[in-house]
Amino acid sequence: MNGPFMLRHALDGAVSANPARGVNHVEILADPLVISISARPATVARVKERLAGEEGLRFSGPAEWLVVAPRHDAIRVKSLTEAMGADALVADQSGGRVVLRLSGPAARAILAKLTPLDLHPDVFGEGQSANAFFGHVGVNLARLEGDVFELVLMRSFALFAFEELLEMGLEFGLTAGFAT
Amino acid sequence: MASLISCPHCGTRPKEEFSIKGDATRMRPSPQAPAEVWHKFVFIRDNPKGRHKEFWHHVLGCRRWLVVERDTLTHEVYGVTDAQQALKAGEAVE
């Protein structure tokens, strides 16, 4: 994909156009939605209550969350902004983040080489998420289901983190490609 | 990854996720304070051996400032508090 920098995906050219898909696979979302929500100190409880049950909600900090979805959706940004009103700052971070989905029986073993998070299902269950160390950069990691993990990375660190992930997955035959 | 810190927001994490700012018992002087006081605040630090309170920033986690009370010799951790709570409780003030 050519064109202006902002319209180009940070991982363009990092994978082949027709990649093979193995059992352990990392999928790059082409145009995901990433919204950050930061509550004011006085409104944390109210914001938390209002966000309960929100689809794609990720924990980031004690007053900070992300909302992640596979497709960018400007209407959702607008409706969340309106729903939060003056209680929280809602910002569309989609252009500044890269979202990956790692799946397969070796997903946990691969992640264990990159992050100190305990990913045992008893501790880090389905729907759980956390900010953590990943290689040498930060990640928001979520377990979507059993062996499927979602990684939200800063755009400028994404290529580094992606290459690190591929290298750690080499012994498990990890494949990669853009989501179709 | 060895030294572990139990973040009140994120759980137990290795020190690599944090950035250490140092002495948490020192409070910023008033802008009107004399130059000697400011000099002491900005440049002069003890290097205590033993129990000490430090500011730790959980950079790769919740991005909150924490007050970690630990032994600088053995790295035994006595307590970790969110810096805002510590300030409210007057804990960070000597």
Ligand SMILES: [Zn+2]
């Ligand atoms: Zn934390």
